[in-house]
Amino acid sequence: MGGTYKATGINLKSMPLGESDRLLTVLTREFGLIRVVAPGSRKHKSSLGGRSGLFVVNQLLIAKGRSLDKIIQAESLQSYAGLSQDLRKLTASQYLAELALFQALSEQPQEDLFCLLVEHLDRLEKLPRGVTLASLAHATFHLLALAGVAPQVQLCSVSQQLLVPDFDDPNWRVGFSAVAGGIVSLAALDQLTAPKRSAERSEIEGSNICSGQAAGVQPGGIWAMGDRPNPAHESPSSYPTRTPKKNVELHLQINATELALLQQLSQPDFIQPDGTLAQPQDRPIEQPLPEQIWLSIERILRHYAQYHLDQPIRSAALIDTCFSPLPQPIPSP
Structure with a gap:
């Protein structure tokens, strides 16, 4: 790259360095993830002050250094100022930045990742505040797809049978398993959770023997992330049992509306500019949706992403x- 080089990048992390500098982590089109010094950017009248802010897209001229490269010149192309004016949107954008950092590579072009992140940050800034969670879920699914680990949401991940949401039955459910790679039938979900239930019983029985005290099985136990089996080569009964150590929920049940939404997240224009959802004619979803539904979708994708990327999402x-x-206030008697 010689003594200097040019790059187009978006600032994803920033930290103070020395008396007046900042150390930036920048996702660039041309060179992937780079760490560069923005000299003097913390000074009041610095020309790099605003250009070193989070989610600012710059055309950079950078000088190579022995340990850290330095920004010589920066021309702002986009700043997404609207994100910092809304706490919900800012939090969602930080969440997406974490996902991008998990999969970004250094010293390699990252054109697709850069463009996808910028596209969704632009949507997040422009969409109505009420669809922030929907926009976050949409972007999360696309980032997982780019990383090659998007969940299977059309077919059962175990049997490969098509699973169609049944809106006529209010009690209809389907399983979702991070271990299996996406949605599963309830029968397959029962197979997947059987080793965990057996391990819980064994652990409780062993505890009872040691302590002489009775204990009850706690429902909804959570398994830790670890070495994951390949669902294509192993049967559900062969999945390893793990102890509850990390806050990752691997198996759960979802309803028809949640499945229908998951099945539409791959569509590029799923969320319209006015905040409404584009839907297939054969199974429309009543709108507007309660925010609690989108919170459920976000948590499904969150646990799935943390499992497959093997990283905690701190912004979560x-x-x-x-x-x-x-919480609702308790009425006085």
């Missing part, structure tokens, strides 16, 4: 804070 805690419904 803020998602819970920003979007979880407030």
Whole structure:
């Protein structure tokens, strides 16, 4: 690349460096993920001050250094100022930045990842505030697809049978398994969770023997991330049992509306500019949807992404804070 080089990139992380500099982590089209110094950018009148902010897209001229490269010149192309003016949108954009960082490579062109992230940040900024969670779920699914680990949402991941949501039955459910790679029939879900239930019983029985105290099985146990089996080569009964160590929910049940939404997330124009959802004519979904539905979809994709990318999404805690419904006040007697 010589003494200097040019790159177009978006700032995804920033931290103070020295008395007045910033160290930026930038996703570039040409060279993937780079770490560069923005000299003097923390000074009040610095020309790099605004250009070193989060989610600013710059055309950069960079000088090679022994340990860290330095920005010589930056021309802002896009800033997404609207994201920082809304806490929900800012939190969602930080969430997407984490997902991009998990899969970004260094010293390799990352044109597709750069363009996809910028596209969804642009949508997130422009869409109505009420569809922020829907936009986050849409972008998350596309980033997982680009990474090659999008969940299977059309066929049972075990039997490969087509699973169609039944809106006529309010009790209809289907399984979702991060281990299997997506949706599964309830029969397959029962096979997948059988080793966990057996392990829980064994652990409780062993605890009872040691302590002499009775204990009850806790429902909804969570398995930790670890070495994952390949669902294409192993039967559900051969999946390893793991102890509950990390906050990743691997097996759960979802309803017809949740499945229908998951099945539409791959569509590029699923969310229209006015915030309405584009839907197939054969199975329309009543709109507007309660925000709680989208919170459920986000959590499904969150646990799936954390399992397959083997990284915790730290911004998820803020998602819970920003979007979880407030507790209802208890009426006085």
